Amino acid sequence: MIPLPGDPLEERLLRPPHLPAAAFTDGVMDRLPARPTRSRPFILGVGAALTAGAGGLVLAGPVELLATALRNARSLPGTAGLLGALALGVMLLTACAAAAAELGRTKEGCSRA
Amino acid sequence: MRAEDPDSALVARVLAFDDRRAFAELVRRHQSAIRTLLRRLCAGDLARADDLAQETFLRAYRGLPSFRGQARLGSWLHRIAWNVFASEARRPSPPEPPPPAPRSGLERLEAAHDLERAFGLLREEERAALALAYGQELTHEEAAALLGWPLGTLKTHVARGKERLRQILDPRRQVSP
Numbered sequence: 001m002i003p004l005p006g007d008p009l010e011e012r013l014l015r016p017p018h019l020p021a022a023a024f025t026d027g028v029m030d031r032l033p034a035r036p037t038r039s040r041p042f043i044l045g046v047g048a049a050l051t052a053g054a055g056g057l058v059l060a061g062p063v064e065l066l067a068t069a070l071r072n073a074r075s076l077p078g079t080a081g082l083l084g085a086l087a088l089g090v091m092l093l094t095a096c097a098a099a100a101a102e103l104g105r106t107k108e109g110c111s112r113a
Numbered sequence: 114m115r116a117e118d119p120d121s122a123l124v125a126r127v128l129a130f131d132d133r134r135a136f137a138e139l140v141r142r143h144q145s146a147i148r149t150l151l152r153r154l155c156a157g158d159l160a161r162a163d164d165l166a167q168e169t170f171l172r173a174y175r176g177l178p179s180f181r182g183q184a185r186l187g188s189w190l191h192r193i194a195w196n197v198f199a200s201e202a203r204r205p206s207p208p209e210p211p212p213p214a215p216r217s218g219l220e221r222l223e224a225a226h227d228l229e230r231a232f233g234l235l236r237e238e239e240r241a242a243l244a245l246a247y248g249q250e251l252t253h254e255e256a257a258a259l260l261g262w263p264l265g266t267l268k269t270h271v272a273r274g275k276e277r278l279r280q281i282l283d284p285r286r287q288v289s290p
Contacts, residue, residue, distance in 0.1 A: 009279055012228050013247040019145040024163065028140050028170045035131065 048103070055099060066092060120186040127177055140170050143187055146249050147194050149229075153244035154198045156233025165201060169194040187250035195245065195259055231281045239274030246271050 069088055075081070120142065126135035147169055151162035172193050173180075180189055232240050245256035246267065257267040 009275060009282065013243065013275075014249070016145070016149040016228070019148050021141040021144050024144050024148065024166070025137055025140045027163075028144075028167050029133065029137055031167060031171055032133065032136070032174055035133075 051102065055102075059095065062095075063092075118182070118185060121182065124177065124180065124182075124186065127174075136174060139186070143190050144170075146187065147190055150191060150194055150244055150248045151198060152229040153232045154195075154240060156235075156240065157227060157230030159229075165197050166194065169197050172197065185250060188255060191245070191248050191250045192259060228278075228282070231278055234281050235274050235277055238270045239277060242267050242270035243274040243278070 066088055070085060120139060123132075123135040123139050126132040127139070144166065148162060148166045151165045151169070152159060155162040155165070169190060173190055176193070180186070232244065235243070241260060242256070242262075245251055245259060246253055248256070251259070253267060253271075254264060257264045260267065262270075
């Protein structure tokens with residue numbers, strides 16, 4: 001907006017005095033949310049490693065059983081053997097998907113940090 | 114974001130690295146305009162205006178990822194400031210005295226030395242219209258859109274508000290109620 005020449009009110013409305021910034025800016029900066037701590041990625045990484053280790057230990061038994069079952073599936077009679085192998089395969093895929101999802105969540109947490 | 118916009122590099126640094134120094138520089142650049150706008154809207158209540166100005170910048174910090182740069186940062190901040198003011202004004206609070214016409218000589222004398230406090234003697238619509246239309250960053254069209262008024266209504270309130278301010282600030286003029 002262009003002030004009318006010689007109109008002091010327009011001048012005062014358009015060009016208010018500049019207010020000192022230091023204290024106000026400090027006040028705003030003090031109220032900003034705290035940054036995530038630098039140790040957060042480390043904590044998340046250690047957590048992910050421990051989770052993976054525990055998951056490996058827990059899954060080792062079932063995986064071994066699954067492998068044995070798959071190896072023996074051929075010796076089962078026709079359709080029953082095929083259905084058994086399919087069911088075991090689905091279980092294996094579900095376990096892999098769950099593990100992948102968990103890993104993805106951990107990675108996302110790390111990248112946000 | 115516009116290439117010539119001097120704020121764009123700072124905004125980019127805040128977004129990419131959560132650069133607090135860059136954000137502080139943005140606050141320094143825009144605080145005076147935002148605080149002046151809110152002082153006018155708050156009719157010279159400096160403490161309340163500064164509280165709302167801080168809230169404005171905090172909301173801006175949180176909302177910066179949604180700032181696409183179609184508008185200047187300054188006008189975006191003015192919009193946030195108006196929204197902060199409007200939402201605070203909607204909250205139930207102790208009843209305020211109705212906006213008075215300046216009656217006493219002392220009141221007029223004080224107002225004459227303080228434009229922001231003189232805004233307190235305007236009607237609410239005149240105060241909002243003048244504060245936003247003279248907010249350095251908004252065009253009349255943008256101010257009207259923000260207030261949800263037709264452009265003509267804004268201009269009417271601006272003209273009436275200016276006339277009342279002239280009367281308040283010049284003790285020789287007759288103040289209309």
